[in-house]
Amino acid sequence: MTTARLIALDQILFVLVAAAWAATAGIALTGLRQPAAAGRRTLLIAAASCAAAIVMTALRVAVTAGLAGAGWWFVAEKVTLALPLVVVPALVSAAVSLPRLLRGTATGSTGGSTAGSARVVAFPLLVTAYGAVAGIACGVVISYPVTSGGAATVLALFAAASAVTWRLLGPARSPRHAWQAAGTCVLALALALTIGGGWPSGHLHTGHDTGGRGVSVDLLRGPAPASAGGPAGARERIRRFTLTAQPATVRLPSGAGAEAWSFNGQVPGPVLRVRQGDLVEVVLRNRLPVQGGSGQETTGQPNPGQPNTGQGVTIHWHGYDVPAAEDGVPGVTQDAVWPGQTHVYRFRAEDAGTYWYHSHQNSSVAVPRGLFGLLVVDPATPVPESEDHVLALHTFGSRPTLSVDGAAPSDLLTRLTLPPGARTRLRVVNTDTQPVVLGLSGAPYRIAAVDGGDVPGATDLDGARLHLAAGGRYDLTFTVPSGPVLLTAGDRPTLLVNGPATPPPAAGPVVDITRYGTPAALPARFDRETTWVLDKTLAVSGGLPRLAQTVNGKAWPNIPTPVVRQGETVRIRVVNRGTDTHPMHPHGHHVRILSRNGVPATGLPMDTFDVAPGEVWEVALVADNPGVWMSHCHDLAHAAQGMEFHLAYEGVSTPYDMTNGNHPA
Ligand code: C2O
Numbered sequence: 203m204t205t206a207r208l209i210a211l212d213q214i215l216f217v218l219v220a221a222a223w224a225a226t227a228g229i230a231l232t233g234l235r236q237p238a239a240a241g242r243r244t245l246l247i248a249a250a251s252c253a254a255a256i257v258m259t260a261l262r263v264a265v266t267a268g269l270a271g272a273g274w275w276f277v278a279e280k281v282t283l284a285l286p287l288v289v290v291p292a293l294v295s296a297a298v299s300l301p302r303l304l305r306g307t308a309t310g311s312t313g314g315s316t317a318g319s320a321r322v323v324a325f326p327l328l329v330t331a332y333g334a335v336a337g338i339a340c341g342v343v344i345s346y347p348v349t350s351g352g353a354a355t356v357l358a359l360f361a362a363a364s365a366v367t368w369r370l371l372g373p374a375r376s377p378r379h380a381w382q383a384a385g386t387c388v389l390a391l392a393l394a395l396t397i398g399g400g401w402p403s404g405h406l407h408t409g410h411d412t413g414g415r416g417v418s419v420d421l422l423r424g425p426a427p428a429s430a431g432g433p434a435g436a437r438e439r440i441r442r443f444t445l446t447a448q449p450a451t452v453r454l455p456s457g458a459g460a461e462a463w464s465f466n467g468q469v470p471g472p473v474l475r476v477r478q479g480d481l482v483e484v485v486l487r488n489r490l491p492v493q494g495g496s497g498q499e500t501t502g503q504p505n506p507g508q509p510n511t512g513q514g515v516t517i518h519w520h521g522y523d524v525p526a527a528e529d530g531v532p533g534v535t536q537d538a539v540w541p542g543q544t545h546v547y548r549f550r551a552e553d554a555g556t557y558w559y560h561s562h563q564n565s566s567v568a569v570p571r572g573l574f575g576l577l578v579v580d581p582a583t584p585v586p587e588s589e590d591h592v593l594a595l596h597t598f599g600s601r602p603t604l605s606v607d608g609a610a611p612s613d614l615l616t617r618l619t620l621p622p623g624a625r626t627r628l629r630v631v632n633t634d635t636q637p638v639v640l641g642l643s644g645a646p647y648r649i650a651a652v653d654g655g656d657v658p659g660a661t662d663l664d665g666a667r668l669h670l671a672a673g674g675r676y677d678l679t680f681t682v683p684s685g686p687v688l689l690t691a692g693d694r695p696t697l698l699v700n701g702p703a704t705p706p707p708a709a710g711p712v713v714d715i716t717r718y719g720t721p722a723a724l725p726a727r728f729d730r731e732t733t734w735v736l737d738k739t740l741a742v743s744g745g746l747p748r749l750a751q752t753v754n755g756k757a758w759p760n761i762p763t764p765v766v767r768q769g770e771t772v773r774i775r776v777v778n779r780g781t782d783t784h785p786m787h788p789h790g791h792h793v794r795i796l797s798r799n800g801v802p803a804t805g806l807p808m809d810t811f812d813v814a815p816g817e818v819w820e821v822a823l824v825a826d827n828p829g830v831w832m833s834h835c836h837d838l839a840h841a842a843q844g845m846e847f848h849l850a851y852e853g854v855s856t857p858y859d860m861t862n863g864n865h866p867a
């Protein structure tokens with residue numbers, strides 16, 4: 203059974219186990235209080251329920267043992283806390299309560315007084331039920347690593363409930379005792395929370411824990427153009443673009459429509475196509491409406507004295523490893539650009555390939571609403587394909603769409619005519635927050651590039667399908683056959699080349715991208731290691747405890763920042779303990795995939811890699827781009843629910859923080 207299945211089964215089981223023990227205890231208590239004849243029947247049901255609960259508990263132990271095979275991260279809190287809390291009282295129940303229940307079914311009496319038998323028979327059953335419920339609490343409150351605060355909270359609740367029950371099951375007492383018991387219980391909980399310090403770790407109110415020392419990220423800029431004092435005499439080509447954030451309406455061919463935020467009135471924004479070596483200069487202007495205002499461009503300079511209103515914007519160059527100051531993350535590398543303001547980005551287009559750009563202010567809202575576009579860097583020596591098209595997949599509302607070469611998106615089948623025999627490259631960009639399964643049928647094809655980088659030794663695929671992570675890119679190449687070619691996205695026909703006939707959609711197996719291409723020489727020595735355990739846990743997020751998307755048990759901004767030193771090779775292990783897929787996206791770097799679930803990978807460099815539930819990925823990051831970088835899940839809703847943190851270089855600091863309305867997710 204896969205790890206993901208075991209995780210799902212475990213979640214079902216721990217509810218069933220708790221329900222079974224609670225039911226057993228309830229039925230037993232009822233039976234003990236009934237007159238002999240009726241009591242006998244009830245106790246029989248209780249005994250059967252007890253036996254079932256024992257079996258289910260054993261099953262939980264077995265599932266945990268299975269999960270342990272995938273790694274300690276998946277079971278730490280179960281082995282140290284959740285299981286002992288249910289297994290130990292379950293053994294007592296099996297040894298003490300069950301035989302007495304069975305005796306009761308024969309005689310109608312478990313022996314002894316009613317109160318005495320309640321304590322002997324029902325108490326172990328109730329405590330087992332509490333242990334099972336505490337196990338559920340563990341699953342919600344504790345992730346990996348197990349924290350003393352979380353453990354203390356669970357243990358205190360368990361102990362308090364058991365103590366109160368012991369008193370309540372005893373001989374009748376004055377109501378004062380009940381109040382004392384309840385008081386003790388509340389005190390114990392308060393104590394546990396105090397000892398555990400709740401969940402937040404105190405620092406990081408502004409979103410960083412790298413301190414204020416070191417070179418400011420602000421100084422790590424892209425090159426100035428030669429005309430502005432850059433390298434004298436450099437014969438560089440400067441490509442200038444202006445991107446104006448402004449409202450727009452998307453009208454889809456099916457008739458559906460959506461209110462959007464756009465760059466330059468088009469959604470997606472303009473395709474920025476430059477050549478390797480160019481100096482790219484992009485002026486961002488925000489003309490989104492000010493709340494209650496007209497959106498008129500004002501002086502254009504940030505005014506820290508004024509509250510920032512309306513929708514701020516930035517531009518992040520997704521997958522493009524620009525200098526840190528050009529990375530476009532509000533609160534980390536700049537302040538959000540508010541309506542009326544402008545900001546200039548400048549970077550050298552050093553790497554060829556397919557990339558995209560998007561706003562990073564309130565990105566979980568802004569990107570789905572349309573503040574994105576594609577960036578293509580043509581190699582200095584041209585690609586061999588004469589036909590070269592960029593495809594943006596994006597969902598507006600609930601309508602999946604395709605935009606070809608920056609044209610208006612279509613939620614119906616898009617048609618393209620290409621000359622038979624032409625070498626063709628389709629650059630497919632997933633701008634959604636969910637992964638998509640692609641299929642290309644009608645011609646054998648290759649994945650020529652992944653996340654912008656060429657794939658060495660790309661082999662022909664025929665009818666195979668591909669899993670493309672949210673934010674990821676594949677360049678697909680093929681020779682146009684005499685017949686039609688069909689591209690499907692999420693099993694939906696989306697692009698038809700040379701119709702009208704339609705080939706059957708690709709239905710082959712899904713390619714394991716981590717094993718595609720020729721294996722590269724991979725680093726074997728690492729200067730540093732770090733582990734990111736992804737989960738959905740109760741954590742403080744947005745100032746309140748809530749079920750959050752967590753990394754090592756904490757949510758933004760309480761996730762400690764991994765710090766690296768320039769030049770180091772870092773091994774990052776990413777473990778997904780949860781039930782959601784997480785497309786992890788460290789900014790400023792491509793990572794080489796070393797292995798997935800222990801199976802060695804070919805080492806393709808990626809900037810967005812999809813860690814499915816139960817998976818363990820190992821990737822290598824070479825710290826060659828100093829900065830304070832954002833690192834997050836590109837299911838942007840998950841980022842907004844806490845799954846974002848930093849990667850910082852020693853000696854680099856940032857003057858920006860989460861004040862001034864900066865809100866990266
Ligand atoms: Cu496209 Cu921080 O992401």
Ligand code: CU
Binds near residue numbers: 784836845
């Ligand atoms: Cu996620």
